[in-house]
Amino acid sequence: MAASASGEATRIMLAVNESTIKGYPHASISCRGAFEWILKKIIRSNTCDFKLLFIHVQVPDEDGFDDMDSKFASPDDFKKMKHRDKIRGLHLLEYFVNQCHEIGVACEAWVKKGDAKEIICLEAKRVQPDFLVLGSRGLGPFQKVFVGTVSEFCVKHADCPVISIKRNADQIPQDPVDD
Amino acid sequence: MAASASGEATRIMLAVNESTIKGYPHASISCRGAFEWILKKIIRSNTCDFKLLFIHVQVPDEDGFDDMDSKFASPDDFKKMKHRDKIRGLHLLEYFVNQCHEIGVACEAWVKKGDAKEIICLEAKRVQPDFLVLGSRGLGPFQKVFVGTVSEFCVKHADCPVISIKRNADQIPQDPVDD
Numbered sequence: 001m002a003a004s005a006s007g008e009a010t011r012i013m014l015a016v017n018e019s020t021i022k023g024y025p026h027a028s029i030s031c032r033g034a035f036e037w038i039l040k041k042i043i044r045s046n047t048c049d050f051k052l053l054f055i056h057v058q059v060p061d062e063d064g065f066d067d068m069d070s071k072f073a074s075p076d077d078f079k080k081m082k083h084r085d086k087i088r089g090l091h092l093l094e095y096f097v098n099q100c101h102e103i104g105v106a107c108e109a110w111v112k113k114g115d116a117k118e119i120i121c122l123e124a125k126r127v128q129p130d131f132l133v134l135g136s137r138g139l140g141p142f143q144k145v146f147v148g149t150v151s152e153f154c155v156k157h158a159d160c161p162v163i164s165i166k167r168n169a170d171q172i173p174q175d176p177v178d179d
Numbered sequence: 180m181a182a183s184a185s186g187e188a189t190r191i192m193l194a195v196n197e198s199t200i201k202g203y204p205h206a207s208i209s210c211r212g213a214f215e216w217i218l219k220k221i222i223r224s225n226t227c228d229f230k231l232l233f234i235h236v237q238v239p240d241e242d243g244f245d246d247m248d249s250k251f252a253s254p255d256d257f258k259k260m261k262h263r264d265k266i267r268g269l270h271l272l273e274y275f276v277n278q279c280h281e282i283g284v285a286c287e288a289w290v291k292k293g294d295a296k297e298i299i300c301l302e303a304k305r306v307q308p309d310f311l312v313l314g315s316r317g318l319g320p321f322q323k324v325f326v327g328t329v330s331e332f333c334v335k336h337a338d339c340p341v342i343s344i345k346r347n348a349d350q351i352p353q354d355p356v357d358d
Binding site for chain 2: 010037045049130131155162164166
């Protein structure tokens with residue numbers, strides 16, 4: 001047995017999501033933290049031996065909560081809304097792909113729609129990464145009851161090894177439920 | 180942000196235990212699998228940037244189950260038993276330290292006594308590794324009820340990120356509870 005000198009890249013899947021903080025650009029604090037953790041602690045200077053797989057799951061806005069301030073006067077308005085959601089998802093992935101490109105780490109990124117925790121597990125099964133990394137808000141037990149965590153579900157149900165990276169204490173916003 | 184070119188080594192803590200299969204030499208299937216996973220998927224050729232921290236927790240043999248066939252005629256016999264346990268723990272660590280030495284990965288190894296899951300979490304808190312790796316038997320829900328898993332406890336309670344590596348399907352012994 002020896003540490004491999006070459007061979008296929010280690011494929012790390014990272015689930016990314018948008019920040020819940022209004023006006024905050026793009027990626028959530030947790031998923032940016034998880035991304036930086038991978039670079040700093042795993043990939044380090046060995047950029048050629050890894051490939052990052054970014055998945056973003058868009059939750060269909062069934063209750064229209066995100067569009068409380070929007071006005072809908074025609075079917076086109078709904079199309080616009082869906083188009084806008086798509087654009088936002090792409091901007092999110094663009095952020096991570098740009099970062100990888102700058103650093104010189106191979107990557108792929110894609111968007112899916114549905115229930116985040118279930119889609120992440122399905123995609124992990126389909127894509128078979130070496131492991132899955134999830135950013136986590138690191139909420140206390142009281143907050144978890146109301147918010148639930150995608151990472152807990154994936155740790156239990158994903159086919160591949162899963163590592164959950166909690167937000168740093170200095171990155172917690174005023175309301176810890178925000179991200 | 181950039182992948183770090185140098186800086187402090189990434190410190191990976193790995194909990195190791197003995198095989199439960201009689202006559203089987205040293206390390207359990209799961210923990211050897213987890214060790215090989217770290218080498219192959221994380222460290223790869225980048226041996227200088229990582230340090231492995233091996234912890235082995237010896238469970239005090241309170242019910243004397245392991246010594247059913249031993250005869251105790253004097254206080255010295257008990258001392259011998261304790262001495263023998265210590266030797267076995269050291270042999271286990273020697274296996275991993277030798278492997279690291281051959282590959283050229285820095286490491287440290289130590290033994291503690293007590294309840295494995297609690298001691299591992301306490302040691303993770305004390306030593307503050309970047310993350311903790313645990314081999315897991317990957318038992319089904321029915322078997323878990325009786326056996327319990329150290330890794331599930333540590334995923335929930337350890338201060339640092341935890342990744343649990345399941346045994347490969349081709350490494351499962353006749354009785355999946357064995358390891």
